[in-house]
Amino acid sequence: MSFIKSYGVSLPHFRVDDSVLNINGNKSFSKAVCFSDEDIITLAFQAAKECINGDENKIDAIFFATTSPVFKNRYHATFIADLLGLKNINFSLDFIGTDRSGTDAILVAHQLVNSGKNSNILIIATDVRYSSIGEEISTNFGHGACAITVSDEKGIAEIKDTFHVSSFIAEEFTYKNNEVKYDPRYIRDEGFKKNMIAVSAKVQKYIGETEKNILNSKYFKMAIPVFAKSGFNENQFSVDAISPSIGNTGVASAFFRLISEIENQTKNILLIDYSNGSNVLYINLKDFTNKTILKRKLENFEKIKTYQDFLKLRKSGNFNSAKYKSVDIFSSEMMNNREKDSFIRLEGTKCNACQTIYLIKTQRCKKCKSENFIKTKISENGKVYTFTSEHYFPATFPPVTMIVANMKNGGRITLQQTDCMYPEDNKIEIGSEVKLVLRKMTEFDSNPDYFLKAIVKK
Amino acid sequence: MKDIAIIGIGVTKFGELFHKSYDDLVRDAAMQAIADAKIDIDEIGAAWLSTAFPEIGVFKGRSGMDLCEPLTMYNIPVTRVSNFCASGADAVRNAVNSLRAGECDVAMALGVEKLRDRQPQDSIVKMMVEYGHPFLQKGFTAAGTFSVYAKRMMYEYGLKQDDIAGISVKNHFHGSLNENAHHRKACSLQEVMNSPVVADPLTVMDSCPTTDGAACVIMVRADDVDKSKQNPIFIKGIGLSISTGWDLPFFDTNHDFLSFEATRVAAAKAYKQAGITNPIEEIDLIELHDCFSIVELITYEDLGLCKQGESKYLIRGKDTQLGGKIPVNVSGGLLSCGHPVGATGIRMVTEVVSHLRNKAGQRQVQGAKRGLTHNIGGPGAIASVIVLSNENY
Numbered sequence: 042m043s044f045i046k047s048y049g050v051s052l053p054h055f056r057v058d059d060s061v062l063n064i065n066g067n068k069s070f071s072k073a074v075c076f077s078d079e080d081i082i083t084l085a086f087q088a089a090k091e092c093i094n095g096d097e098n099k100i101d102a103i104f105f106a107t108t109s110p111v112f113k114n115r116y117h118a119t120f121i122a123d124l125l126g127l128k129n130i131n132f133s134l135d136f137i138g139t140d141r142s143g144t145d146a147i148l149v150a151h152q153l154v155n156s157g158k159n160s161n162i163l164i165i166a167t168d169v170r171y172s173s174i175g176e177e178i179s180t181n182f183g184h185g186a187c188a189i190t191v192s193d194e195k196g197i198a199e200i201k202d203t204f205h206v207s208s209f210i211a212e213e214f215t216y217k218n219n220e221v222k223y224d225p226r227y228i229r230d231e232g233f234k235k236n237m238i239a240v241s242a243k244v245q246k247y248i249g250e251t252e253k254n255i256l257n258s259k260y261f262k263m264a265i266p267v268f269a270k271s272g273f274n275e276n277q278f279s280v281d282a283i284s285p286s287i288g289n290t291g292v293a294s295a296f297f298r299l300i301s302e303i304e305n306q307t308k309n310i311l312l313i314d315y316s317n318g319s320n321v322l323y324i325n326l327k328d329f330t331n332k333t334i335l336k337r338k339l340e341n342f343e344k345i346k347t348y349q350d351f352l353k354l355r356k357s358g359n360f361n362s363a364k365y366k367s368v369d370i371f372s373s374e375m376m377n378n379r380e381k382d383s384f385i386r387l388e389g390t391k392c393n394a395c396q397t398i399y400l401i402k403t404q405r406c407k408k409c410k411s412e413n414f415i416k417t418k419i420s421e422n423g424k425v426y427t428f429t430s431e432h433y434f435p436a437t438f439p440p441v442t443m444i445v446a447n448m449k450n451g452g453r454i455t456l457q458q459t460d461c462m463y464p465e466d467n468k469i470e471i472g473s474e475v476k477l478v479l480r481k482m483t484e485f486d487s488n489p490d491y492f493l494k495a496i497v498k499k
Numbered sequence: 500m501k502d503i504a505i506i507g508i509g510v511t512k513f514g515e516l517f518h519k520s521y522d523d524l525v526r527d528a529a530m531q532a533i534a535d536a537k538i539d540i541d542e543i544g545a546a547w548l549s550t551a552f553p554e555i556g557v558f559k560g561r562s563g564m565d566l567c568e569p570l571t572m573y574n575i576p577v578t579r580v581s582n583f584c585a586s587g588a589d590a591v592r593n594a595v596n597s598l599r600a601g602e603c604d605v606a607m608a609l610g611v612e613k614l615r616d617r618q619p620q621d622s623i624v625k626m627m628v629e630y631g632h633p634f635l636q637k638g639f640t641a642a643g644t645f646s647v648y649a650k651r652m653m654y655e656y657g658l659k660q661d662d663i664a665g666i667s668v669k670n671h672f673h674g675s676l677n678e679n680a681h682h683r684k685a686c687s688l689q690e691v692m693n694s695p696v697v698a699d700p701l702t703v704m705d706s707c708p709t710t711d712g713a714a715c716v717i718m719v720r721a722d723d724v725d726k727s728k729q730n731p732i733f734i735k736g737i738g739l740s741i742s743t744g745w746d747l748p749f750f751d752t753n754h755d756f757l758s759f760e761a762t763r764v765a766a767a768k769a770y771k772q773a774g775i776t777n778p779i780e781e782i783d784l785i786e787l788h789d790c791f792s793i794v795e796l797i798t799y800e801d802l803g804l805c806k807q808g809e810s811k812y813l814i815r816g817k818d819t820q821l822g823g824k825i826p827v828n829v830s831g832g833l834l835s836c837g838h839p840v841g842a843t844g845i846r847m848v849t850e851v852v853s854h855l856r857n858k859a860g861q862r863q864v865q866g867a868k869r870g871l872t873h874n875i876g877g878p879g880a881i882a883s884v885i886v887l888s889n890e891n892y
Contacts, residue, residue: 397752401750431640482633
């Protein structure tokens, strides 16, 4: 037996309405869009951190699913495992083939846990894809990340059954970096419909049990008649309530919809994730304590006001702020790696004599001169002790606000504020509450250079 | 400890000296000081060269040899001193100690920085943005590291932006009287407050410019002064302290962003040596490190001119203006003179020496007998305080 033991969600703070992207766009549709210092790594890290919530030592495998990788010849799974400080990983793998790569990972995790080879597998699904300039409406993109742990311990939901129905037909794909598009009717009839006929035959046995079926495909409505022939009625299929507000999040889309049904407390969920074939999961809700992680994140956002602002985000990394043209900023993987325990995982030291907490290693306590320290975890929540706005530091959205924050339960850290596109709407003051999140240190980067920044709580 | 006397001073014009090279500046300052001391260049037995940032200048000043070469002054020990913006004062301290130890009989301390062979943002801003630690404090420029003090001072003590800008107005007025200053134009409070923000609440006019310049002092033991030809000023107290690190204040809750501990420690040392117990009454003028306006207000308190949190009353009452109770930065300070980093601490000494000799022209502090210089570096982590007197009491 395998279970979904926990989950985490990460959505960018910003949304852009279709009506901002195009005057003919629908006002009720919007897309979640990364800030200038976000990417799949930062979204994945935040979702995974929320998901494992202190269980770092239990995770023994990590899978990373995306169709928008930032690395080539390097697994994102290993990179994230290291950032999270996962020390007991015996299997790490990226799934980067198609939009169903995320559910591929679940299928593999289910097999591994059932076979007893692994006990707690962390799966992260994330995509950060953009349309071409001018094609933002016709291309449904959106940014986000979800993470789940598939475990042999009883948890939120049991994965009762999984299977796969293969198809060689893909709707849109690239061949030697060229986009290939077949006749849409051929794709629908020979690809999607045929695949759904095979799927419906296989899931017919669950017809009396499932409350809501999730069919994750843009051709969803075309499949209703197919499933009707197997005895399903239209009301058994959930309507996608997520995409209209955050867009199509690629591999994360199926995860968002699954988590949404879990938070709706749907008892029995049939998830069909179609893209170049189908993955099917049959899931029973078990021990779910009315969390609203996704619901809250869907409700907490800030709107991008103009198309120009959206274009600025797109241009991140090629900016010229306050008369200062940036070039590549020094970064060192060796330094970053050496400092990760402190500056990514917030492992500090506490003076045993006077209890002062330090994030930077020190030989003696500055306050009492004691050399007796113990390790301590520094909170990611704190309050602004002092701050300033820097008008000459290059950034897509200057000024950069620098915050000196005293953390809850002790320790101090100084870092940049992020998610601040409109400073006039986001005034901060001494005493404002902040939370630390992982972001790209510099927007113009040619090396992976991630560090914590602060978001100001409202 | 043997008493030390300054017998020669030299200082170049500070500013955008596009027609002068690093070597030209060294020669100008050194030869002025040698002429003032009325000595021969070969009498100099040891020298200290202060250049803080060769890598954001013209790659000169990485070693003492860059002092020897322009002066053709060889076969003596010459050491480059690098202690951030306090390098100049530290060069003086090293020269003093060498004289006291008997290593040499005549010592030179020369500071020089050539920053304007680059675009303005190509030097100090570039240093903070592109160099240094990849992520610790990344986002700050130099102004920002002091603006966070201003914000906290405003929060704790009710300091107003008018008070901060008032420092700039005062020092720009003083600078208008100094023929060697980079900026020689007085300005109004509104001009300071309406100039572009660099790092809130500090504006462009609250910030010192990046500048070319050099300054030099020549010293001997007091016993060796030739009173028939030299006009000595005596070093009565000298203290230098490093009291935190570059990063530590920003990651250490012990740091309150209201004071520079290094200044307090350095001042205590210098005051003890000079026998000063009530500085506002016993000192006649001060040249202090106003790289940004807020630093001058913090330093009033750290030097003990007033109680903590009360520096605003000194600027509001015009006590630190020329003609006031204790004139501060009558040269125009860094805000007006500019900040050729390695030269600044020595330029301050030459300024105070001029007043103590009653040779400071229209900005002369009348009757000045005892003066003080204060030079900080590494966002307040390092501080030097030197007490000078025209009497060897």
